Amino acid sequence: xxxxxxxxxxxxxxxxxxxxxxxxxxxxxxxxxxxxxxxxxxxxxxxxxxxxxxxxxxxxxxxxxxxxxxxxxxxxxxxxxxxxxxxxxxxxxxxxxxxxxxxxxxxxxxxxxxxxxxxxxxxxxxxxxxxxxxxxxxxxxxxxxxxxxxxxxxxxxxxxxxxxxxxxxxxxxxxxxxxxxxxxxxxxxxxxxxxxxxxxxxxxxxxxxxxxxxxxxxxxxxxxxxxxx
Numbered sequence: 005x006x007x008x009x010x011x012x013x014x015x016x017x018x019x020x021x022x023x024x025x026x027x028x029x030x031x032x033x034x035x036x037x038x039x040x041x042x043x044x045x046x047x048x049x050x051x052x053x054x055x056x057x058x059x060x061x062x063x064x065x066x067x068x069x070x071x072x073x074x075x076x077x078x079x080x081x082x083x084x085x086x087x088x089x090x091x092x093x094x095x096x097x098x099x100x101x102x103x104x105x106x107x108x109x110x111x112x113x114x115x116x117x118x119x120x121x122x123x124x125x126x127x128x129x130x131x132x133x134x135x136x137x138x139x140x141x142x143x144x145x146x147x148x149x150x151x152x153x154x155x156x157x158x159x160x161x162x163x164x165x166x167x168x169x170x171x172x173x174x175x176x177x178x179x180x181x182x183x184x185x186x187x188x189x190x191x192x193x194x195x196x197x198x199x200x201x202x203x204x205x206x207x208x209x210x211x212x213x214x215x216x217x218x219x220x221x222x223x224x225x226x227x228x229x230x231x232x233x
Contacts, residue, residue: 031057037064041084044068046193049213049230052186053086062089062225065165067123069198080123081200081233083161087168088226096224103184103217103226109158111183113173119157119209120147120175121231133204137164137176148204155206159188159214161231168218168227181218181227188214193232200233 035057041064042050066084090096104110111118123136135144163169163177170178177183190212192199202210211233218227 034061034064038086041066041068041086044082044194045084045230045232046213048187048189049193049215049232050084052215052217053228053230058088060088060090060095062087063165063167079125079201079203081121081161081231082194082198083231084229085163085165086228087165088228090224090226093224096226099226100219100221103219108184108186108216111158111160111185113163113170113175113177113179113181113183115160115174115183117154117157118160118174119151119154119206120162121159121205121209121214121233122147122162124204135162137162151204151206155208158185159209159212159231160185160216161214161229163218163227163229165227168220168225177218178220180222181220181225183216183218185214185216188212198232202233205233 038057042053064084064086066082067080068082068084090099122138125134125136133144133148134141135147138144138147160175160183163175168178168181169176173179175183190209192211193213199211213230213232215230218229219225
């Protein structure tokens with residue numbers, strides 16, 4: 005009887021330690037991915053991101069290259085989204101109030117003052133172009149024309165996160181979000197190999213970075229975002 009009990013306790017111990025080891029391994033990888041993503045951007049572009057992984061982390065998404073020696077960006081700006089989902093309303097409101105109290109520019113996902121930073125595919129030179137995230141050819145043409153005209157608009161990325169997607173809005177961001185834009189700068193802030201071709205962007209914004217937050221009160225969700233192109 006005691007031998008069986010000892011054996012069961014030993015098996016339970018190994019299962020417990022194995023699960024803990026797997027959880028720790030996942031957390032270590034997540035932290036490593038987060039730190040690598042942060043390190044890829046100019047420091048100013050990610051200064052608003054949390055210094056460490058938040059306990060309310062929901063997801064991360066980026067198109068940051070893993071192999072920096074063989075990567076060529078082409079027509080894809082580099083973006084990093086870090087999404088937190090807060091179950092505790094008091095905690096969410098505290099972070100929200102810290103953001104909104106700083107008087108950042110607040111935009112809706114359909115705001116007319118946005119210059120859209122997007123990834124695209126093209127063929128036959130510049131004759132055929134497709135914005136990744138938009139299916140309509142007419143929409144693509146309209147956005148390109150708007151971008152070329154709106155030199156002084158605010159550069160905001162096209163959001164394509166599965167968790168926040170809304171195909172009816174200009175930025176493809178759920179309409180319940182509000183975008184808080186911190187700052188943007190034009191210029192080359194990453195190595196030339198990583199610069200987007202940016203053919204369809206305004207002359208003023210051929211290259212640069214932009215950063216900010218997105219807040220959704222209904223979901224109590226915050227997106228920390230940065231984009232460089």
